[in-house]
Amino acid sequence: MSEVKDHILVNGYKHVLYAHKKINAEESIQNSKDFQQWMDTRRSIREFSNQSVPKEVIHNILMSASTAPSGAHKQPWTFCVISNTELKHKIREAAEAEERETYANRMSDRWRKDLEPLGTNDVKPFIDIAPYIIVVFKRVYEHDQDDTKHNNYYVNESIGIASGILITAIHNAGLVTLTHTPSPMNFLTKILDRPSNERAYLLLPVGYPENPVYVPDLKRKPLEDIAVFYE
Ligand code: IYR
Numbered sequence: 765m766s767e768v769k770d771h772i773l774v775n776g777y778k779h780v781l782y783a784h785k786k787i788n789a790e791e792s793i794q795n796s797k798d799f800q801q802w803m804d805t806r807r808s809i810r811e812f813s814n815q816s817v818p819k820e821v822i823h824n825i826l827m828s829a830s831t832a833p834s835g836a837h838k839q840p841w842t843f844c845v846i847s848n849t850e851l852k853h854k855i856r857e858a859a860e861a862e863e864r865e866t867y868a869n870r871m872s873d874r875w876r877k878d879l880e881p882l883g884t885n886d887v888k889p890f891i892d893i894a895p896y897i898i899v900v901f902k903r904v905y906e907h908d909q910d911d912t913k914h915n916n917y918y919v920n921e922s923i924g925i926a927s928g929i930l931i932t933a934i935h936n937a938g939l940v941t942l943t944h945t946p947s948p949m950n951f952l953t954k955i956l957d958r959p960s961n962e963r964a965y966l967l968l969p970v971g972y973p974e975n976p977v978y979v980p981d982l983k984r985k986p987l988e989d990i991a992v993f994y995e
Contacts, residue, residue, distance in 0.1 A: 803932070804984065809940035810884070811974040812894040821937050822896055822970070829930035835917025840903040841926050844956050847896050854955050855899075856891035859946040859967070863888065866947060882980050890942065894969035899952050900927055901962040913961075923965050934970055941968045 771780045787795070826843050834840060846852055863886035867876070891897060902923040905913045916922075927943075934941045949964035958964075 803935070806931070806935040807940070807979045807982075808942045809973045809977060809979065810890060810942055811977050812890045812940075812969055813972045813974050814893050814895065815972045817895050817939060817971055821939070822898075825930060825933035825937055825970075826898075828933035828936075829926045832922065832926035832929050834922035834926070835919065838903075838906070838916045838922075840906075840916035840919045840922055842901040842903060842958070842962055843930075844899040844901060844952075844958070845896055846899065846956070849892075851955070852892055852897055855897060855952065855967075856888055858951040858955060859891060859944070860886055860888055862946045862948065862951065870947075881982075888944065888946075890969045891944075891967075894971040896970040898930070898968045898970055899956065899964055900930070900966040900968065901952075901958060902965045903961055904963060905961045907961070927966050927968075930968065934968070939970055940973050941970050943968065 768781065771778050773779070822845055826845070829843065830839060830841070832839075846855065867886045871879075900923060902919050903916055904919055905915045908914060931941060931943070944967040946967065949967075952958070952964035952967070953962065
């Protein structure tokens, strides 16, 4: 058998040997079951405690999110982390102004009815209370050295996957969050002084839940309603 090289060249670029850690089928079944059951305990939480969170945890969850696959590995994301009290309050006021308009005039009756079981409304105290607010920005394009703009690829897909990993990392760190999408979100560009290549995508409060806290009695769809198998 020929010796396995630790790297090869592809189009002149170095590709390194991938150290795949193989596990057996039983372990695979067990791990996937354990992960599914643990993910099933994740819930969107709307009432937060002001208990502080170590900054290192925030660094770690962001670096996990940034492991997401992205178009041509451009990693087209910027995570803005807000713990400043005044800035959080400014964001809350602007978000609530949009939400008041959304709940009163932009939502259809059907949409309002669909939200009734969740008990959401236009008041967003969690933006003040949670110790950290993460605003996920997508980077639509980059500037190269001579200032030419280059669009990034599959930006919506990339940012969606990174946000999913971020939510999973938050759950893994024993913290809670909620996907808040005040719309339109351009007030965040202004308040956070972001450059023109960035667009706000999602706002995630991060922290501990209020104690006690209650969540809607949601049921998740069974496998047969979410998957089709072609064998
Ligand atoms: N963005 C609003 C409204 C809202 C919309 C949906 I669809 C939800 O699942 C939950 C809320 C808000 O954050 O309240």
